Amino acid sequence: MLKTLISRLPMLVLLASLTTLAAPAAQAQVNPTASSVQEQELMRALQTGDFVAGRVSIPDERAGALIKPGNKGWAGIQGTTLRVISVAAVLVTLTILAAFYAYRGRIRIDSGFSGRVIERFDGIERFGHWLLACSFVVLALTGLNFVVGRWTLLPLVGEDTFGTLSAWFKLAHNFMAWPFMLGLVWVFVTWVGRNLPSKVDVNWLKVAGGLFTRGLHPPAGKFNAGQKLLFWMVILGGVGLSYTGVFMLFPWLAGSPAEWQTYQVIHALFAAFMSVVIFGHIYIGSLGMQGAFSAMGSGKVDLNWAKEHHSLWVEEEVGHGKGAAGKPGAAATPAE
Amino acid sequence: MARMKFLCDADRCIECNACVTACKNEHEVPWGINRRRVVTINDGLPGERSVSMACMHCTDAPCAAVCPVNCFYTTDDAVVLHNKDTCIGCGYCFFACPFGAPQYPQVGNFGTRGKMDKCTYCSGGPEADMSQAEYVKYGANRLAEGKLPICAEMCSTKALLAGDGDIIAEIYRERVVTRGYGSGAWGWRTAYGDTVTV
Numbered sequence: 198m199l200k201t202l203i204s205r206l207p208m209l210v211l212l213a214s215l216t217t218l219a220a221p222a223a224q225a226q227v228n229p230t231a232s233s234v235q236e237q238e239l240m241r242a243l244q245t246g247d248f249v250a251g252r253v254s255i256p257d258e259r260a261g262a263l264i265k266p267g268n269k270g271w272a273g274i275q276g277t278t279l280r281v282i283s284v285a286a287v288l289v290t291l292t293i294l295a296a297f298y299a300y301r302g303r304i305r306i307d308s309g310f311s312g313r314v315i316e317r318f319d320g321i322e323r324f325g326h327w328l329l330a331c332s333f334v335v336l337a338l339t340g341l342n343f344v345v346g347r348w349t350l351l352p353l354v355g356e357d358t359f360g361t362l363s364a365w366f367k368l369a370h371n372f373m374a375w376p377f378m379l380g381l382v383w384v385f386v387t388w389v390g391r392n393l394p395s396k397v398d399v400n401w402l403k404v405a406g407g408l409f410t411r412g413l414h415p416p417a418g419k420f421n422a423g424q425k426l427l428f429w430m431v432i433l434g435g436v437g438l439s440y441t442g443v444f445m446l447f448p449w450l451a452g453s454p455a456e457w458q459t460y461q462v463i464h465a466l467f468a469a470f471m472s473v474v475i476f477g478h479i480y481i482g483s484l485g486m487q488g489a490f491s492a493m494g495s496g497k498v499d500l501n502w503a504k505e506h507h508s509l510w511v512e513e514e515v516g517h518g519k520g521a522a523g524k525p526g527a528a529a530t531p532a533e
Numbered sequence: 534m535a536r537m538k539f540l541c542d543a544d545r546c547i548e549c550n551a552c553v554t555a556c557k558n559e560h561e562v563p564w565g566i567n568r569r570r571v572v573t574i575n576d577g578l579p580g581e582r583s584v585s586m587a588c589m590h591c592t593d594a595p596c597a598a599v600c601p602v603n604c605f606y607t608t609d610d611a612v613v614l615h616n617k618d619t620c621i622g623c624g625y626c627f628f629a630c631p632f633g634a635p636q637y638p639q640v641g642n643f644g645t646r647g648k649m650d651k652c653t654y655c656s657g658g659p660e661a662d663m664s665q666a667e668y669v670k671y672g673a674n675r676l677a678e679g680k681l682p683i684c685a686e687m688c689s690t691k692a693l694l695a696g697d698g699d700i701i702a703e704i705y706r707e708r709v710v711t712r713g714y715g716s717g718a719w720g721w722r723t724a725y726g727d728t729v730t731v
Contacts, residue, residue, distance in 0.1 A: 233543075233544065234543075234580055234582050234716060235716050236717030237728070239574070240723075250572070250574075251572040251573045251584075252572070252576040255567055257565075257567070261572055262633055263572040263584060263586055263719070263720075264586075265630075267631075268630060269631055271629060272595030272599050273598070275599045275625065276599045277598070343601035343623070344601070346602065347600070347601060347602060347603035356618075357618065359619065360616075360618050360619035360620070363601065363619075367622075367623060
């Protein structure tokens with residue numbers, strides 16, 4: 198027994214000395230106080246839009262993002278700021294339009310209906326317009342539901358119905374986006390040539406198109422400066438909405454979540470802007486002006502309306518010999 | 534009523550992923566969805582730490598703020614739950630959540646993501662407690678049975694704590710004082726506005 202122990206003594210000594218030697222090194226490596234990562238430090242070192250991330254063993258690598266404090270910033274903007282801006286924009290515009298109607302009333306044809314019509318927009322133009330218009334109205338209303346539905350529609354119809362309706366609205370919003378984009382391209386191709394700025398527009402803008410002055414009708418071509426502004430606002434707004442909207446449809450095309458959030462904010466702001474613009478457009482094209490709607494309805498407008506609002510265009514059309522062809526015998530009438 | 538919270542003591546977590554597995558098993562979570570996950574920070578470096586993370590059931594939950602259909606609600610235990618019948622799968626809550634909790638059964642485009650799914654703190658949904666309808670949509674309702682979430686209850690190192698915020702904060706504080714170090718209550722500052730001070 199003793200002999201065995203003595204024979205093993207060198208080995209024990211060796212083991213003991215090894216342990217003593219190894220101990221300090223091992224301690225330095227696993228000292229958790231000195232080297233562990235601290236949540237507080239990581240959070241302090243974060244750049245804006247950045248997040249605390251690590252490795253995960255599940256296949257979805259995106260799950261490696263542990264804490265994304267920046268998301269709360271977007272949540273604040275989307276949850277409050279954008280809703281307030283959208284609602285305010287709509288209400289302010291409606292108030293302004295009501296005030297304008299009270300001040301100016303319906304803008305009538307000063308010289309009355311002539312009874313003779315002239316073709317203003319052909320089928321191709323009207324199809325493009327209504328394709329864009331109908332899809333926009335559906336998109337605007339379903340989009341508005343995402344903004345204020347939970348405070349307006351939800352209390353009216355109850356949670357079950359609201360959930361079902363909103364799911365359909367979301368589908369409508371997703372799928373009507375495509376006709377909207379087609380309409381946008383259509384309208385751009387058909388009308389861009391007529392919407393380039395010209396010298397007449399300066400004068401038209403100086404007198405605000407006679408909007409605030411009875412009987413004043415500054416000369417204008419097929420589109421006056423106001424309509425040209427509308428055209429470019431619709432094109433720019435529409436492109437902005439379409440471009441950012443594609444990222445709403447395909448979120449991972451946007452790259453990082455922070456980029457998607459930026460696109461979402463732009464989408465909401467453009468939507469509010471476009472709604473304001475289109476409110477004005479609908480007003481002046483229907484209630485606000487006598488004789489205007491038929492331009493997009495039947496495609497034909499009264500000759501007197503055309504002479505007052507688009508004098509240069511009428512001259513051009515009559516010059517081409519196709520003006521005032523709406524009624525038999527019109528061509529026989531001598532030019533005044 | 535308690536103010537329920539999760540706290541992961543990263544100095545104890547050994548990245549065994551048992552919480553992830555237990556959660557999936559308890560609730561029959563759909564394929565591809567992980568209501569809980571373990572993230573390793575500074576992997577392979579000295580002082581690496583693993584943190585088990587799920588929905589933190591935030592105070593003033595950002596998901597609820599951005600939801601267009603108001604499908605989120607907070608229970609008396611301060612657990613943030615949602616109604617899958619109302620959810621339209623728009624994806625906003627995913628972009629609002631600081632913890633990556635909301636997930637969708639499909640990754641399809643065109644809004645075909647399906648109803649959002651996330652950690653329920655083992656307390657089901659708006660359906661009747663422990664009903665079959667509730668189980669199918671949200672999984673088990675352990676809180677209604679008087680139990681705490683399975684992930685924390687079966688954690689082998691007791692790294693993951695669940696329960697009343699004040700109580701688990703006190704447990705964590707005692708641990709930090711006793712052993713002399715702690716990497717922090719991960720996510721607390723972001724979720725609740727304050728952290729555990731020792």
